[in-house]
Amino acid sequence: MHALEPDRSSLEAAVRELQVEVSRLTERVAVLERRQAPATAPAAASAALAEPVAPAPPPGVTRRPEAAPRGQLDLSMAVRFGRLSVVMGGAFLLRALTESETLTADLGVALGLGYALVWVAFAARAARLGALSDATFHGFAASAIANPLLFEATTRFEALSAPLAALLTLVFGGALLAVSWRRSLRGLAWVAVTAALLTAGGLVFQTPEPWPFIAVLVIFTGAALALSYRKGWVPLRWSVALVMNALILGATLAFFVDRPVLNLTVRELVALQLLLAGTSLAVLAYVALARRLEMGLFEIGQAATSVGIALELAPRVLATEGTGFAVPGAIAAGLAALCYGLVVLRWRSDHLTNLAAYGGIASLLAVQGLYWLLPPIAAESAWVLIALAGAWLTRDSANPAMRVTAAALIAAAALSSGLVRAVIYGLGARTGYDWHPITAGALIALGAALVTYLAVRWRAGDERSGWRWTGPATALLIVFAWGAGAVLTVILAPPVAKVDTSAVDPGALAALRTAVLTVLIWVLAFLGRTRRRPELLWVSYATLGYAGLKVLIEDLPNGRPTTLFVTFVLVGSVLMLLPRLIRRPAAPAPAAPSGEAPEARAVAAPAPKTSPTPPSPA
Template sequence: MPDRISELEGRLAALAEAHRELERRLARLERGAAAPAAPRARPASAAAIPAPDLAREAAAATRYLALAGRTSLALAGAFLLRALTEAGSIPAWAGAGLGLAYAGTWLALAWRAGGAEPWSATFHGGAALLIACPLLFEVTARLHLLAPAAGAAALAVFTAAALGVAARRRAPALAWLAEAGGVATAVALMLATGRLAPPALYLTLLGVAALWLGYVLGWTRLRWPVALVTDAAVALLALRAVAPAAAEGPRAALLVQAALTALYLGSIAVRTLHLQRPVVDFEVVQTALLLAVGVGGAAWVTAAAKLGEGVVGALSAAFGAAVYAVAFAFVERRQRGRANFYFYAWSGLVFLLAGTGQLLSGGALAAGWAALALLASALARATRRLTLAVHGCVFALAACLQAGALPHAATTLLASPAARWPGAPPALALVVAAMALSAWLTGSAAAAPLAPRQRAPRAVLLAALAASAAGLAVGWLVPLLAGAPGPGVNAPLAAALRTAVLVGGVLLLAWAGRLEPWREAGWLAYPLLGLVGLKLLLENLARGRPASLFVDLALFGVALILSPRLRRPAPPARAAPSAAGGPS
């Protein structure tokens, strides 16, 4: 009994000692909290950097790993269905149907999970795309369970659903995955099946969907890749459509080209006209590509297949005229910004040039463009619109090039008179006259003084007019006075006639440059004078005789003396004296 009591007393003493030790530690902790040690000074830059939230980062990593794990499980299920199909446990058509239903299930999970976490929609939707896109390629290209058109349609349905989930859940990464998967599958179907029309039509629809996602949600980069691939695919379809052994005829190519042009241009028109948003770079670039691939490709297909070559040209010309009307009657009056007006005005010009170029040819086309130049220039002078004046210059330059005015001028002004010259094109004189009249009409088209860059189109027109008129004059005078170009021509006299015509052009340009409406002509006087001097060195001194050189050098000297004087602006008129003899 005493031993038992002694043992209890020892334990109580040990507990008391442990209690006292705890009290001492608590006292030390309380003293430390009451007088904390001064923190160690840290640099300002280090103090400004927030400490990493390790718990949050760990949670995010865990969440992403879980999403990746779900994606892996989804793919595992897809491969299980493939293994059962290859083993013959289920028919191929049933396996394909179950695979598509399985992919649709994961897309539905993406819709459901994306409400709380957009990345869940991205991972689940990406898993669905990884299952559906290869499966649709296999059932179309390898198993031939679906025709190429049906395979493209199924791909369009699934891609549209994926883009709908991406738009609803604001998951741009899923939209990129859907676009990449759709484009890759469509290109693979083209290569594997040899059928281009269904995948090209699918790419057109995908491109328009990406365009509207950029309009509505601001995902503007999404529209560029698919648009470029679509344009290339449609161009390739047009090239193959007219081949003798082509799987698809020209009508399929024309259908896709019409859909491409109508859907893209219609979308751009809705945004810029109905919603009155300013035009952006993509719309300008894509419109130019549509003109080349859609309109130009359709014209090439119809011409090669003999399907009514003028239909595309007539539609393009009518569309250009309508766009002109929209630009001047609607956009300019109802919208504040000038970007949309310039876009529609220049689009109308290009479509009108393309359409008339497909309807007409040769001299008739040159005459048609000359008539359009006169019309635009006359309207510019009547309404004081600089845009119409510039377009008049463009139409006149197009007529000049179509009529062959510049090659004819190069021949008559530069070629040796000892060789035979080809005759002047039939419409050359008419085109040169139209160019001169357009230059006169556009001289007073501006309502305010113009900057030099605004005068550049008219300066180009005057340069082309000067060269064309000089070439036409030399082509008339040399056969008349020096004999027909060839071995029997009077070469020194032909060289002197060239000099006389060029010197006359220099003096005319210098004199016209004094006037404000013809200031651009004065810019051309000195460059042309330099060319005349170069011609004297290279041609006249080598082929001329003393009598012809006398005329050449005299004319050149007169041009050197008179050109600076003619270029001086006329002094302002002095006020008439009053009746009393003093100033009024």
């Protein structure tokens, strides 16, 4: 302890010396400030005048303006549009010099493309410096210069060959697309892709070598779709789909009118249709299977549109050459089986939207593919078997896709077999129907509608009354009920109304149709009440509404007093008794537990509540 005393005293002495030195320096600084006080004001003024000036922006870039003071307009967009107008004026100057032969066609095209390339470079530079609006305007200017020039240089001036024009279209569009991808410029991406697709699509029709431009279309379609899914740019997908669908439809129509400018063979045109359908299905598989996302309106709509175009137009194109449909039919049937497998197994997808999309596309493929491969009656039987199998496999599942698909296949069988035509003429207000017996295919479709309805709905409990069961069941019930009514009318019409002779009785035929509809209403309402199935009541209401409309349209103009008596009695009885018939019976009392008598339940039941008796004043 004593050894530390000298060290403590020395530290205290050092601190005192530092305090003295700081005081001395503070006094000297104060003296110096008093001496230079008069020169402070001019120095401050000169410093204010010498305020640093921001460097000038690079060429082609407009400085992002500060917020305009209140009451003043922001004119930055006007400046950009003005610069765009000047740029387009330069492009038209080059065009005027070329058309006046001051410049040769080759030199004018080269200068125009170089001019457009300069503005591509300005767009890239502006995007790199953060001037995103300027980058979009520069890119739009470059696209507005390059794409029309490439089209005219190939078709009008003939300065570019088809492969070179396709390559330049790919270069300009790809450069702008790269700029938009790096800086997330959605507007520039839309301009670049749409302009490139329109240019290449137009050159497909205007050049004798369409395949280089078809390759450009395929490349830009893939790049745009990849970019749209990577960045979430939904409008870009729609623009690509609209252009490609219009191109395929236009090419097919041009083929049918035999335009000489379209140099595509039958097989090449069919390959183009199948390419569009395959691309749409690949996008759908990428979204639903690879990324396990729920499909949106674009994926479902584009897949259905492209598959429908291919299935509808491909056989018409092939028919012009007498080519068989075996290979397209086998491909469509195989894809349909794959989609049905995805629905039943629910592989890599639990989204009901995806499963419904699989089922809908599978129905399109199965209907057309089997129709190409098999005779009509065999194809209709195959549709019915697929519907029955799908409805049975998913009868207890919450997945409605196969039930909806089954209803669609039964409807297709009814339409193809003539059952729908029998419904229209048998229950409709017409007499010019060929009252021949119903075909075997129509009877198969009718029976399949009933069996499929029973598989879909009849075994379901009361708790399963949502749209997943009642929606497909309603469609199947309409096919069966109205089809059965049409079959009954076709059978009874010849003896009742003499429709197979020239002495047809329109009044008797109208009364017969009303009687058949009345029977349908009674049966549907009774079953709906007893089986507690809402779709039975819905179809009975729809049938009743049609019967009332038919009385006004057919029975009153064509009826006689005797037939009108029958008509009004039948319709009136339905209107009076139907509300009582469809009124649900009271729910039965719950069953007593085993071993407990009803008297015991009565004793155990709580006594009814009574108002308490007030206490007596005594």
